[in-house]
Every structure is written in structure tokens, then in C-alpha cells.
Amino acid sequence: MKLVSRAAWGARSRSTSTNITPSKGGVTIHYVGASPINDSHSACAGRVRGIQNHHINGNGWADIAYSLLVCAHGYVFVGRGINRRTAANGTNSGNQNWYAVCALLGGSQQPTDEMVQGIRDAVAYLRKSGGAGSRINGHRDHLSTSCPGGPLYALVKSGAFGSGGSSAPSPGPGASKPVPGVKAPAFPLKSGHWFGPESSDSRNHSGYWSADRPHIRRVRDRLRERGWSVAKGDRYDQALANTIRAFQREKKIGVDGLTGPQTWRSLWEAPVT
Template sequence: MTVFVSRSGWGARSARSVSTNITPANGGVTVHYVGSGSVAKQNHDQCAAQVRSIQDYHMDQKGWSDIAYTYLACVHDHVFVGRGPGVRTAANGTTSGNQNWYAVCGLVGDADAIPENLVKAYHSAIARLRGAGGAANRINGHRDHLSTSCPGERLYALVKDGSLDPRRAAVPPWPGIYLKYPPITRHSSVTTWQEQMRTRGYSLTVDGAYGEESKAICVRFQRSKGLAADGIVGQDTWDASWR
């Protein structure tokens, strides 16, 4: 399961200013990389320092108010919170790009392989931006906004073939039981579903018990998907949770 690292978790500096003037429902999510060469950290303990160095460069050399990206994803299936959902980016290179598109940077260079754990991190980041951030379903590369090599040939190939779209992730088989309340449903599949809702940006306790809180989240999710809002996780709601 992807781990989201808060700003305090990676030691972020405070932003000088924050703009919520962003309309991602008109765009989606733009994919970036760090740059040329091999930059992926084999030791995950080094990733937070790498994110801090990117923030320092953006604030001290570029003069921006904060790190430019919405999220940064590493090859260890961790997502570092940059500006976060609902905040205008500074990474996409054009006014319309920053207005309408979130920015997710993979902590890789053009010489690095793209491991499955990085793809998983992208899936989780993009799913959360669609859920909590209101992003449209479109995904593009930085080079689609202006002339640049970013996000490199390997990542851009995954953009073009749809591999970074979380809807392409495998849907675990429906467990064959209905998750509902009352009474409380306790089953291993409840944990699986709760973890997926957390990945999508919903705030709930992952405890394997489908109770009042889980039902309320289910109703919100069903309404967002145009499903019958009965608060019961049947096969349609289960499958939609991964789409």
C-alpha cells in the first residue's frame, strides 16, 4: 500500500504564499521527472532529503513560493506531499497548465528504470487527486504543455499508453459478501476496501470493521460515481472503488 508522506514528515519549509486559484476539473494531472541522468535513490532514507533539495532549488533559485509540484513519487511506493490538492502549481510551464493541471513528479531521471513501485505510487497520487482534488481523468506529460524533454521517454511512454492511470490497476476480486452496516461487518475484505478509500483521499479508520464511518464514506463515494447511494459495498461499488 502506498505511503503518503506529509510535509512535516519530509521536513518541508513553510510556503511563502498559497494560491487556491486552480481548476483541475478542466485539465487533470501532469507527469514530471527530476531531470537527466540517474537520480533515483536506492535507499529510501535518502528520498526525503532529495525532496527537500528540490524545494530549496525552487524557492531559493527559482524564487517560487514553494516546491512547484503537487506530489512527488519515489521508487519505493511513497508519495511526498508538495503543494497538495487544491493548490495551484508552478511546475507546468504555462498559465493554463498551472491553472488547470496538477503536477506529480517522479523522483527519477531519464536514465532510470521505472519500477512497478513507482507506477503504484503514481496510481495512488493520481487517484487521490481525482478523489480529494477534483482532477479530471486526463493525464499528460510536461512536454504536452511546452517544449521540454520532461518527463523523459520512459515515463512519457507510460503516460501515452495509459499505464499511469489508476483505472488500469488490477481490481481485486469482489469477496462475494456485502459490506454493510448495521450490524458491523468484520472481514479481511473490509480492510482492503478501507485502504483503497484512504488511497482515494477519504479520511477513515482502517480497522477491518465496516461500521457507521465506513458507511458514510461509502455513501459519499457512491454519489460521486452516480451509483445507488445505499451505503452497501456490493460488486458494483467494489469494482468502482478501483476505477
């Protein structure tokens, strides 16, 4: 786990906050919401300090509301930390019995694989060192709110962060779990078609037709989210084909530089290595 201590992010000291009784509940997941957050990691500590300032100066609270915060780069920032009541879950029993983990994620944003892993690390840490119960829910399970947003709440319910939503049973031993907890969107082309550099083959989609361009943009964006250096754009050019070849080699799938259903799925679901 990439843990960032309070000293490391420059936290202000807190006034006393009550101890919690952690074992009854579990972990509640939150997001920041509002506009998309596309910080480079050097800006993440400043964002956490801003949230703390807002909670202390604006809301008059003892400290930042959350137990832990997770950035898009998979770092886990210590907020109130373990064995302390939170101020984030919106009800007395929620704050007393449930830890609060906040993703630094804007409204409608998809979490990165690194963020999903960071939330998993945060949950495991709260269970192991903070006595958190095995349940995971979203802020909206305590009261009416959009938090933690659609994409993150879907992951909460799917069990991506440990055992599933509040009532879902955990998978038995040997059950196979999708690795990063992210589901690929449906492959957008007809069966037998693929994305690739311009070609006379009618099954090939290069971005020549404008209907294909949003999907190609998505492939490029997804590669960038996974850490590949790819230009923005909506055509499937040779440079993109070369990057896809390198990606396919790394994931040990057929190396042809084209994006068909398997490569498409791997762009979302294969672990980042």
C-alpha cells in the same frame, strides 16, 4: 497509498499560493531528469527538501513546484498538495488547471513497479480528494521539453496511470489491463531457447557466449529492482537458478529455474507481491 506529509519530510513553510480550478484539466507527469537516481529510501526526503530549496531559493517561487512527488519506493510526498496552483507545468493555464506529479527519476531511467504504483496512487488521490479531471499528460504536452523522459511518457500514453493520454478513451468495463503498467522488453533469444546454468544443450544460454551476458545482467538487475537479493554479474549460475525457482514458485508459473519467454515476461509484468 504510502503518503508522506509535509511535516514528515521536513518541508519549509510556503508563502501563499493561489487556489487552483482543478476540474478542467487533469494531472501532468514530470521527472527529475539528468543523472540516474538510485537513492535508498532514507535519502528520499532529503532529495525532496533539496528540490524545495532549489525552487524557493534558486527560482524565487512560493514553494516546491509540484503537487506531489513519487519516489522509486512508491512513496507519495505531499508537495503543494491539493487545491493549489502548481509552478511546474510551464504555462499559466497548465499551472492553473493541471496538477503536477513529479517522479524522482533520472534521465532515461525505467521507473520501478513501486514507482508506477505510487504514481497511480497519486493520480487517484488527486482525483478523489482534489477534484482533478480524468486526463493525464506529460510536461512535454504543455511546452517543448524532454520531461517526463521516454520511458515515463510511454507509460503516460499507454494508460498505465489511469485513463490514457489526453485523447485515449478509457477501457470499457471488463477490459483486461496489464497489471503493473510495465511492458517487458522482447525476449532476446530464438524461439525454443532459454537462459540457464551451463549445460551441453545447444538451446541453453548460460553466459558462456558474451552476446548473452547483457541479457543475464538484465535478469539479475530486474530481480533486484523487484526486491530479490541477487548478486550483480553476467553468468547464469546455480544461485541465480535458485532465485528464479523461488520467483517462479511465487508467480505460480512452471518451476525449472530457467528463464524462457514466460519467466522473462513475468519479471517485468507480474505484480510485485
